[in-house]
Amino acid sequence: MTQPGRVAIVGGGISGLTTALTLLAESTTPIDVTVFESSSTTGGLIRTTPFAGLDAVDEGADAFLVRVPWAHQLASELGLGATLTSPTSAHAAVWHNGMHSIPQDLLLGVPAKMRAFVASPLISPLGKIRAAIEPLLPRTTDEDSIGKYVRRRFGNQVHERLVDPLVGSIYAADTDRFSMAAVPQIASLTASRSLLLAAARARAAAKKTTQPDAPIFGSPLRGMGALTETLAQRVRALGGKILTDAQVSAISRQQDAYVVTTAQGEYTVDAIAICSPAQHSASFVAPLNARASQLLAQWDHASVVLITMAISAQQWPAHLTGSGYLVPKPDQRWVTAASFGSNKWAHWRPNDGSMIVRVSLGRDGLDVMHLEDDALVNLALADMKLHLGKDFTPHEVRISRWRDSFPQYRPHHFARLAELEHSLSASAPGIVFAGASYRGIGVPACVEQSRKGAHAMLEYLTHLPK
Numbered sequence: 001m002t003q004p005g006r007v008a009i010v011g012g013g014i015s016g017l018t019t020a021l022t023l024l025a026e027s028t029t030p031i032d033v034t035v036f037e038s039s040s041t042t043g044g045l046i047r048t049t050p051f052a053g054l055d056a057v058d059e060g061a062d063a064f065l066v067r068v069p070w071a072h073q074l075a076s077e078l079g080l081g082a083t084l085t086s087p088t089s090a091h092a093a094v095w096h097n098g099m100h101s102i103p104q105d106l107l108l109g110v111p112a113k114m115r116a117f118v119a120s121p122l123i124s125p126l127g128k129i130r131a132a133i134e135p136l137l138p139r140t141t142d143e144d145s146i147g148k149y150v151r152r153r154f155g156n157q158v159h160e161r162l163v164d165p166l167v168g169s170i171y172a173a174d175t176d177r178f179s180m181a182a183v184p185q186i187a188s189l190t191a192s193r194s195l196l197l198a199a200a201r202a203r204a205a206a207k208k209t210t211q212p213d214a215p216i217f218g219s220p221l222r223g224m225g226a227l228t229e230t231l232a233q234r235v236r237a238l239g240g241k242i243l244t245d246a247q248v249s250a251i252s253r254q255q256d257a258y259v260v261t262t263a264q265g266e267y268t269v270d271a272i273a274i275c276s277p278a279q280h281s282a283s284f285v286a287p288l289n290a291r292a293s294q295l296l297a298q299w300d301h302a303s304v305v306l307i308t309m310a311i312s313a314q315q316w317p318a319h320l321t322g323s324g325y326l327v328p329k330p331d332q333r334w335v336t337a338a339s340f341g342s343n344k345w346a347h348w349r350p351n352d353g354s355m356i357v358r359v360s361l362g363r364d365g366l367d368v369m370h371l372e373d374d375a376l377v378n379l380a381l382a383d384m385k386l387h388l389g390k391d392f393t394p395h396e397v398r399i400s401r402w403r404d405s406f407p408q409y410r411p412h413h414f415a416r417l418a419e420l421e422h423s424l425s426a427s428a429p430g431i432v433f434a435g436a437s438y439r440g441i442g443v444p445a446c447v448e449q450s451r452k453g454a455h456a457m458l459e460y461l462t463h464l465p466k
Contacts, residue, residue, distance in 0.1 A: 013044020048225025
């Protein structure tokens with residue numbers, strides 16, 4: 001009989017579980033897959049728990065992008081396709097000395113038409129004049145920083161009040177220090193001389209291939225946790241092993257195999273998928289390759305606290321019917337964004353009519369993890385009073401701390417990733433990286449790179465001596 005290929009997967013989040021599922025479902029020969037998760041539960045940064053009488057309210061990501069196929073395909077493969085729902089038509093706003101609707105005709109904050117900023121009170125008259133000359137400016141040489149590029153094209157106000165709030169809220173990022181290449185929707189526009197005209201063409205092309213009423217985001221009715229819970233169940237059903245409370249302390253090379261060391265023991269495997277945060281992976285990669293460990297240790301990660309509140313219907317202002325708001329960095333004290341969950345999701349409406357609000361604090365350059373729970377709640381409520389003009393007394397509060405949850409893609413991120421993989425390729429073949437630290441943040445990007453990583457591992461295993 002052929003000896004099964006032995007694979008270790010470090011990390012039991014969406015990336016590690018998707019890698020495991022792909023290996024088990026697509027291998028044409030026997031395969032032994034073990035997932036090592038350092039915490040007591042799988043799911044990583046995806047977590048859904050009961051709140052305010054509702055069975056499922058997300059503590060982290062509450063949806064995935066539908067208009068790229070990877071996460072939607074995975075949900076369908078897991079039998080969750082029929083349970084997917086989309087946000088309501090409620091719109092978001094930007095708070096800058098008051099609440100302002102996010103203009104139409106934007107592509108991740110980049111104006112695709114003049115009216116996107118000309119008609120918006122978010123931009124001052126001088127800011128509008130500065131932005132309007134963008135199509136007349138000479139080509140900007142490649143600059144792998146979103147902030148530097150957009151400021152040079154449109155000026156400071158368009159960047160600080162449109163692009164940075166939208167992109168920064170997705171990545172908990174300071175876009176002046178964030179790689180353009182990490183946001184392909186914007187990076188693809190830079191091949192043209194004018195960013196505005198390129199954005200207009202991109203939006204027009206998207207409209208031709210997308211139905212007007214097609215959803216942009218989706219989520220299982222039981223929350224995003226249903227995705228990772230079902231993934232873990234499927235992995236186990238296919239014979240995969242998932243070990244929790246199993247932190248990897250070292251990986252060493254021994255002849256043609258690897259030894260994965262954990263507190264639970266040592267495991268000999270043929271190939272490894274590293275699906276854990278980059279900085280946290282540096283220590284256990286050190287026995288394999290010192291340079292790779294140094295590179296991983298240089299990754300930056302931002303921490304975020306998400307406070308979920310239930311506010312009574314009597315306290316909630318009737319005019320606040322939008323899906324929430326973003327706060328530009330120059331206006332930020334502590335709150336970076338607030339989501340009016342019961343307006344955003346039809347199934348997040350408690351029987352007593354309360355409003356579920358999720359408030360985000362912390363980002364790259366604004367650390368809040370040192371603050372006590374009571375202080376975080378008080379700061380959030382103080383900022384909401386400033387933004388919304390009202391004191392709130394939530395009758396239920398949940399605090400979710402996400403330490404080092406957002407890897408920061410510094411300029412030239414992908415060059416460093418290429419050096420990392422090159423450093424390992426000769427001394428440690430059969431090791432792949434997948435996850436938010438590496439080739440894209442967000443559930444679809446994690447699923448895509450996990451699929452590709454699993455396929456590369458299967459190819460590697462076919463060439464090992466049996």
